[in-house]
Amino acid sequence: MKQSKDPFEAALEEQEESPPDSPIGQDELDSQTQNQTPTGHHTLVDDDDYDEIGTNTNNPSHPSSNSTPMLLTPSVNANVASAAAASKNKEYDDDEEEENVDVELGKFPSSADPAKMAKMQAILSQFTEDQMSRYESFRRSALQKSNMRRLLVSITGSQKISLPMTIVVCGIAKMYVGELVETARMVMTERKESGPIRPCHIREAYRRLKLEGKVPKKSVQRLFH
Amino acid sequence: MSNPSTGTSSKSKVGSSQPSETSFKRKRGVFQKDLQHMMYGFGDDPNPLPETVSLVEDIVVEYVTDLAHKAQDIGSKRGKLSVEDFLYLIRKDLPKLNRSTELLSMQEELKQARKAFEVDEEKLGTTE
Numbered sequence: 001m002k003q004s005k006d007p008f009e010a011a012l013e014e015q016e017e018s019p020p021d022s023p024i025g026q027d028e029l030d031s032q033t034q035n036q037t038p039t040g041h042h043t044l045v046d047d048d049d050y051d052e053i054g055t056n057t058n059n060p061s062h063p064s065s066n067s068t069p070m071l072l073t074p075s076v077n078a079n080v081a082s083a084a085a086a087s088k089n090k091e092y093d094d095d096e097e098e099e100n101v102d103v104e105l106g107k108f109p110s111s112a113d114p115a116k117m118a119k120m121q122a123i124l125s126q127f128t129e130d131q132m133s134r135y136e137s138f139r140r141s142a143l144q145k146s147n148m149r150r151l152l153v154s155i156t157g158s159q160k161i162s163l164p165m166t167i168v169v170c171g172i173a174k175m176y177v178g179e180l181v182e183t184a185r186m187v188m189t190e191r192k193e194s195g196p197i198r199p200c201h202i203r204e205a206y207r208r209l210k211l212e213g214k215v216p217k218k219s220v221q222r223l224f225h
Numbered sequence: 226m227s228n229p230s231t232g233t234s235s236k237s238k239v240g241s242s243q244p245s246e247t248s249f250k251r252k253r254g255v256f257q258k259d260l261q262h263m264m265y266g267f268g269d270d271p272n273p274l275p276e277t278v279s280l281v282e283d284i285v286v287e288y289v290t291d292l293a294h295k296a297q298d299i300g301s302k303r304g305k306l307s308v309e310d311f312l313y314l315i316r317k318d319l320p321k322l323n324r325s326t327e328l329l330s331m332q333e334e335l336k337q338a339r340k341a342f343e344v345d346e347e348k349l350g351t352t353e
Contacts, residue, residue, distance in 0.1 A: 138266030147255050155293040165308045168325045181267035196270035199280045216291045
């Protein structure tokens with residue numbers, strides 16, 4: 001997949017030209033129909049993202065689009081994300097509710113701002129295939145709650161890890177990954193390198209985040225520091 | 226503290242200087258599959274390098290560990306660990322805080338929706 005259409009890089013390079021092959025309005029349907037093959041681990045939940053997108057385009061190919069109410073509450077993503085990617089400056093719903101995906105009501109109160117949704121749809125309709133696939137990965141990906149719960153139990157030693165706590169920690173960790181990856185990308189552009197991100201970039205990104213204070217210091221007191 | 230000059234081996238643990246925190250068995254690649262998709266979503270290659278994914282996983286696990294330890298310290302004063310402890314810890318980081326509160330409210334709404342749906346189901350079942 002070509003990297004040049006990456007919204008992050010596009011934002012960084014001050015996108016002077018729009019992608020040559022980004023049809024207006026047509027792309028949304030195409031990318032949605034092609035997204036019918038889910039990545040495997042998020043089966044029903046991923047459709048809720050496109051439920052909101054598809055409400056106006058009336059995409060009939062979604063199996064569960066009629067039954068997912070999914071919240072259209074905007075969500076604030078990582079600050080770096082919203083700053084770096086122009087397409088992500090809208091708040092949006094996420095798909096963390098994979099535990100109860102079998103049936104949902106259609107008449108769900110949508111607290112989304114219609115203006116923001118319209119803006120988001122306008123942006124999404126102009127995505128290239130590559131951008132759409134990346135955005136889809138961004139929305140659908142999540143750390144598994146079961147793994148996170150296991151990790152938390154082993155850290156705290158207590159079995160009483162509530163579900164909201166797991167969800168919150170998964171969300172926080174995902175945003176943290178986002179900060180890391182985006183900072184690593186910035187490091188790469190500074191060094192004028194390309195290709196996949198290498199560990200040295202991640203380490204440099206981690207160092208910078210630490211300088212900014214976004215990484216919590218070690219909780220254990222250190223003697224004779 | 227994490228050692229930035231740790232070898233490029235993917236087995237290196239970031240921040241493993243405190244053995245008490247790593248007393249649990251750290252399984253390799255717990256989040257690897259999810260992390261690959263996530264990293265692609267955030268701007269990496271469609272196929273991130275495995276050592277990069279391992280490193281990111283280590284960093285994330287360390288982050289969660291730190292967070293959980295600090296939350297436990299706070300929560301121990303109150304008695305037990307609760308979500309508010311985590312929220313207190315990230316209070317300075319506004320995007321994360323907003324996202325967390327949103328996730329929590331969404332989860333509440335979903336619970337209500339599920340309950341309402343089950344009630345409807347029962348009604349339908351009895352009326353038929």
